[in-house]
Amino acid sequence: MLLQVKEVTHTYGETRLQWRSSKRAPVLSGVSLALEEGECLGLLGTSGAGKSTLGKVILGLEKPQAGQIVFQGHDLYQSDRATRRSLRRDLQVVFQDCYSSVNPRATAEQIIGEPLENYERLSVQEQKRTIGGLLERVGLKPDDMLKYPNQFSGGQLQRINIARAIALKPKLIVLDESVSSLDMVNQTHILSLLSELRADFGLSYVFITHDIKAAYSISDKLAVMEHGQVVEMCDDKDQVFASTHQAVKKLLAAMLPEHPRYRSRSLGSI
Ligand SMILES: Nc1ncnc2c1ncn2[C@@H]1O[C@H](COP(=O)(O)OP(=O)(O)OP(=O)(O)O)[C@@H](O)[C@H]1O
Numbered sequence: 398m399l400l401q402v403k404e405v406t407h408t409y410g411e412t413r414l415q416w417r418s419s420k421r422a423p424v425l426s427g428v429s430l431a432l433e434e435g436e437c438l439g440l441l442g443t444s445g446a447g448k449s450t451l452g453k454v455i456l457g458l459e460k461p462q463a464g465q466i467v468f469q470g471h472d473l474y475q476s477d478r479a480t481r482r483s484l485r486r487d488l489q490v491v492f493q494d495c496y497s498s499v500n501p502r503a504t505a506e507q508i509i510g511e512p513l514e515n516y517e518r519l520s521v522q523e524q525k526r527t528i529g530g531l532l533e534r535v536g537l538k539p540d541d542m543l544k545y546p547n548q549f550s551g552g553q554l555q556r557i558n559i560a561r562a563i564a565l566k567p568k569l570i571v572l573d574e575s576v577s578s579l580d581m582v583n584q585t586h587i588l589s590l591l592s593e594l595r596a597d598f599g600l601s602y603v604f605i606t607h608d609i610k611a612a613y614s615i616s617d618k619l620a621v622m623e624h625g626q627v628v629e630m631c632d633d634k635d636q637v638f639a640s641t642h643q644a645v646k647k648l649l650a651a652m653l654p655e656h657p658r659y660r661s662r663s664l665g666s667i
């Protein structure tokens with residue numbers, strides 16, 4: 398098992414001691430999931446459900462008040478510094494807003510080079526070659542490494558973010574609404590790029606979105622969150638059509654009008 402999320406509970410801005418006596422509803426409560434190597438989990442739910450928070454907890458960026466993240470057999474928040482650093486190398490992220498997740502004054506070469514400089518000691522020439530190769534792998538040109546973020550379109554910049562995320566050949570990438578701000582054509586292109594990369598590198602994804610259509614197209618498994626809890630876990634994504642949960646039905650209803658293909662399979666359950 399690559400990743401295990403075990404009974405994770407979290408409330409922002411409270412220490413562990415305060416939390417026990419707190420009346421505030423937790424942002425995550427008792428969340429458990431598991432992901433095998435090479436799998437893609439679609440994490441669905443309406444705004445405020447706690448998806449991004451869970452993403453941050455999985456990435457090691459937000460320590461939960463209770464519960465565990467076990468990644469590659471190690472407890473992410475209890476490991477020593479060296480282990481944690483090597484686990485973090487295998488955990489990468491791509492956020493929705495591609496413009497604000499990069500430094501506007503850095504070139505594509507510097508943006509993609511950052512994780513390499515943190516973890517690998519390559520010669521200047523080797524690093525340039527690696528970055529050129531990564532740019533080609535995500536459908537851009539090696540010469541693009543000299544450009545700045547404002548010289549790229551949203552879709553191109555998201556490819557730069559993906560190139561940065563795969564630079565260290567990680568095991569797991571958390572994609573938080575990574576295609577949500579793109580138009581339909583670009584969404585489709587990026588989703589197929591992500592699928593190719595997954596196959597090539599044996600990557601696993603946690604694909605966070607409120608868009609069930611995008612999640613269904615890329616994922617093997619689907620989890621639906623509501624009010625900080627996983628209310629539906631579909632180990633086979635097609636089980637989602639048989640869900641009786643109100644939150645899942647709402648997500649499906651939003652997808653149905655534009656997708657006659659899905660209508661016949663799910664009529665029985667709606
Ligand atoms: N840094 C923070 N400090 C305090 N509260 C936060 C913080 N980040 C998120 N929250 C709160 O936690 C709850 C869950 O937020 P989260 O961003 O995880 O939801 P989400 O499912 O990703 O929503 P969206 O679909 O809108 O991105 C919300 O009520 C939000 O206001």
Ligand SMILES: [Mg+2]
Pocket residue numbers: 448449450573
């Ligand atoms: Mg979010």
